[in-house]
Amino acid sequence: MRSTEIRSVFLDFFTARGHRPLPSSSLVSPDPELLLTNAGMNQFKPYYLGRSVPDFRRATTLQKCVRTGDLDNVGRTARHVTFFEMLGNFSFGDYFKEETVAWAWELVTEGFGLPRDRLWITVYEDDDEAERLWRRLGVPGERVQRLGKSDNYWSMGMAGPCGPSSEIHYDRGPAYGPDGGPAASGERYLELWNLVFMQDVRDEDFRIVGELPAKSIDTGLGVDRLALVLQDAPDIFHTDLLLPVLETVRDLAGGGDDTSLKIVADHARAAAFLIADGVLPSGDGRGYVLRRLLRRAIRHARLLGVEDAMLPAVTGAVVDLHGTTWPELETARPLIEKVVTAEEDGFARTLRQGSRILDTAIRERRLSPKVAFDLHDTYGFPFDLTVDAARAAGLTVDEDAFGALLEERRRRSRSGRTEPGRGPRAETGTEFVGYDATRAEARLRTILRDGAEVPSAVEGEEVEVVLDRSPFYAEAGGQVGDRGRIRTASGAVLAVTDTRPGHVHVARVESGEVVPGEVEAIVDAERRAAVARSHTATHVLHAMLRRVLGEHATQRGSLVDAGRLRFDFTHFEPLAPERLREVQTRVNEQLLDDPEVRVWHADRARAEAAGAMALFGETYGEQVRVVDIGDFSRELCGGTHVGHGSQAGPVHVLGESSIGSGVRRIEALTGVDALRHQDGERALLTELADLLRARPEEAPGRLRQRLAELAEARRVLERHRREELTAETVRLAGLAKRVGQGWLVVQRVSGVDADELRPLAAEVLERRGGVVVLGTEIGGRAVMVAAVSPDLGAPARTVLASAATAIGGGAGGKGTVANAGGRRAGRLDEALRLAASSARDLLGGG
Known part of the structure; x- marks a missing residue:
């Protein structure tokens, strides 16, 4: 049975039993406490905890998941991967153990046709009821094993809903391991389906602190693992879910170590899905997970002898294979190729430098924590790759000692250093001089790489720099950080790609060698102006929503970027299209009145007494900055703005949507970007009208007529087809x-x-x-x-x-x-x- 049929058999089975089929949530977890989605139940956590009540009691999903807890086992076992698809059925206070067990047994034995004598069951050690249910279905007592909390008690790995579980395992035969059931061998007795009986709540220390409002069900069946069994494959990599990708890697490498081939294939698949869901490589959070996977894949590609870029072709094979099932991959194909190409190009230099030192240390059997730290600190060589290489050579690295060296470096960086006549220099404290200027003379004080201070940086390196004064706006209040250039006295050039809170300038050395000293900081003025237009438009949009919808429509978040904005606000129902058009029209009318944008400062009490709005989620000091737009809007704000309202328009609203209970989101374009979008829409309307041979204002009516004719033609064709099939039935x-x-x-x-x-x-x-x-x-x-x-x-x-x-x-x-x-x-x-x-x-x- 191919993977496409596995998915449809499962989802059809549960849909027929009253479960609502729901789409996969993003790999960017809907649970703010998780970096990445690791199970089908993540999106349903509020339902289990009783914080939200769905309008359905049963659901079934095919969920994208990423787990990196078993990274070292990928490529070395038959069953471990980082990305996988999880099929699940869920009950929110509806059915419980009896139905779950019976349906699971029916589906695996009849729907998927697995032989009953090859199936083993595990249950939680004190779950008498679960064992009784399985034995009632005919499972022999010797094939039901009781295991402890580490095996058969499931939680998300953090505080939240949890409960005992029961797992279905498939015996792959004596060639894959010893007798004795799942307790004896996870390779031979392959776990397929985990049935979790959600009933408890745990805290961070894994203590059960209460019961859920209602007993519920969460199950997860791995598509990859079931495909392994149904396709009689030796491992997941030889199923139709990964084999074409593995073959692409093998063709590019011309063969090589099987483990490295599999690691490249697995990590490329996970990376493609992560990028398609909006994750980009970075030094922390989910971005670091992606970067780590990409760098491990690149490292293993080099071990296979591949020096040229491999990941674009391999991730392309992932999109080819999975793009039909997961259309977001096809949509993101250009982005995926661009991201992995840039990451592979940038990491190649690090690998060349670090690998020579690492290989020498391994050859001479002197891979100490100090060597590992120097590789990380000086060359940017990831520690986990050092550990991988050491393990492959039969060596170990003292991770605690490495961690101590890293913490000492961070401590020294935090405490600053002393310069003649200046005393200790703080890490922060940059003076912002960018309200009135987009360039300034400054002193580059600190260069950071991977969080640690370094004395210099050379062409191609990605660093963070701190200046004593800066015209660059640091990301805050929803407004994105500035970009631009920093030129040193020696002629070196840094391209600033972002300015983060604390006035940390994220940059790439474009040319020369950068050292602390005198610099000229130059903001991208055109982009700054576009951002300022969006920020002023955001204030007017906020004020207009409160006038049109009511005072409750207050800001709950925003993104202010060049030529576009995103605005989240409290409201309890969707905005009808005519109401949304009204908001857009009135915002543009207000801007065309050309109100003056005035900035003034006051203590917070006086500002709020004067009617200035403080925004949700923002923190303010005693002295605040107030932005007035005519007599229409007054808000506390530290962002940059245009001088008059007419400079901010036009504003074109793209759409409105829900992002949570009682919170709506409007996305819009501003300035030239709004005009370009409107021109594009007009061009599309003109093209449509030409195709319909009508004037633009006649196009909608003419199209409705054509669609009605098409529907009638389809009905005729369907009737003829039914007649043909009836004739074929008779024949x-x-x-x-x-x-x-x-x-x-x-x-x-x-x-x-x-x-x-x-x-x-x-x-x-x-x-x-x-x-x-x-x-x-x-x-x-x-x-x-x-x-x-x-x-x-x-x-x-x-x-x-x-x-x-x-x-x-x-x-x-x-x-x-x-x-x-x-x-x-x-x-x-x-x-x-x-x-x-x-x-x-x-x-x-x-």
Whole structure:
């Protein structure tokens, strides 16, 4: 059974049992306490805790997940990967253990056709009820094992909902490990499906501190692992979910160490999915997880002897393979290629420098914590790669000693250093001089790399720098940090890509060698002006929403960027299109009145008494900066603005959406970006009108007419198609032959798609009874369906078992109708003969 069918069989099974199918949440976890989504239940945590009440009691999902806790096992075992797909069914205070266990057993044994004598069950050590339920279904007592909290008590790894679990394992046979069940070997007895009986709440110390408001269910079935079993693969990397990617790596490398090949394939897949969900490489958080995966993949590519860029081609293979199931991959294809190319290019130099030192230290058996620290501190060589290389050579690195050296470096950096006549220099305290200027003379005080102070930086290195005074606006209050250039007295140039809170300038050395000293700081003035337009427009939008919707519509977050803005506000229902247009029109009217933008300072009490709004989530000192826009808006604000309202427009609202209970989001374009967007929309309308041979104002009516005509034509075609299929049903029923206890129809058909084949077989069976087997070729694949009369007492998939093998696939389905598919389309006729033979045996016709 291919992965596409695995997904559909599972989701169809639970949808038929009243579960609402819901989309996967992003890998950027919906739970703010998690960096990345690691389970299907993450998006449902508020429902389990009773903080939110859904309008459904049952759900089923196919969820993207990333876990890096077992990173060292990737490529070394059959079952460990970093990215995987998790199928799940969920109950929120509805059904509990009995239904969960029964449905899971039915699906794995009948839906997926796994032999019962190869399945083992584990339950939590004191869960008598779960064991009793499994044994009631016919699982022998010797194949139900009780395990402790580390194996069969599930939580998110943090405070929150949790509960005992029961797992279904598949025995892969003695070639994969010793006897003894799951307690003896995780490689032989492969965990497929974890059923969690959510009932408890834990704190950070794993103490159970209470019960959930209602007993609930959370299950997770790994698509990769089930594919391994159903496709009889030696490991996950040889299933249809990863094999084409692995083969791409092998082709690019010309062979090589199997573990390195698998690590590159796995990490490239995880990286592609992370980037598609908006994660970009960085030095902390989820961005660091991505960077670590990419750098490990690059390191192993070099171990395979590949010196040229490999990741663009490998991630491209990931998109080719998974882009249909996960369309966001195809959408993000250009971004994925750009990110991995840049990361591979930048890391290549680090690898060349660090690898020479590392290889020498390994060869001379002197890989001390000090060497590992120098590699990290001076060359930017990741510590985890040093550990990987050491392990491969049979060496170890004292991680505690390395950590102590790193902490000492950070402590020295935090405490500053002494300069003649100046005394201790603080890490922060930069004077911002950018309200009235976009360039300034300054002194570069500190250069940081990976959080540690370094004496210099050379071309190509990415660093952070601190100045004594700066015209660069540091990210705050929703406004993005400035970009620009820093030029040193010696002629070196830093490209500033961001300015972070604390006035830390994130930069890349474009040329020369950078050392502390006198510099000229130059802000990208055009971008700054575009950001200022967006910030002024945001204030006017905020004030207008309060006037149109009510005083409750207050800011709950914002992003102010060059040419665009995002504004989150409290409101309790969607804005109708006409109301959204009203807000846009009134904002632009207000800006066209050209109100003066005035900035003044006061103590906070006086400012608030004068009606200045303090914004949600912001912190203020006793002295505050107030921004007035005419007599329309007055807010506490530290951001940059235009001088008059007319400089901020026009504003074009792109849309409005919900981002949480009672919180809405508006996204809009400003200034030239708004004009470009409107020009583009006008061009599209003109093109549409030309295609419809109508004037632009007539296009909507003409399009509605054409759509109505198309719908009528489709209805006619569907009626004709039904007539054709009825005729085909009659024709096929007329070909039936009497065999034993009933009639037999085995035919190859053409001109029928996959969705039509199954009902066609069922209708022929209604007319003739017995067994009907139909086969066709679709897109270079063989597809078969078998339908069997209920009175024959056998599942239909038995008719297709040998036929499915012949076409390179497996038979699926339960009851009286089954299907099979495979890539060996040329063997379809042989498969039909095999199916006919099985059908004759079933009918007793010999």
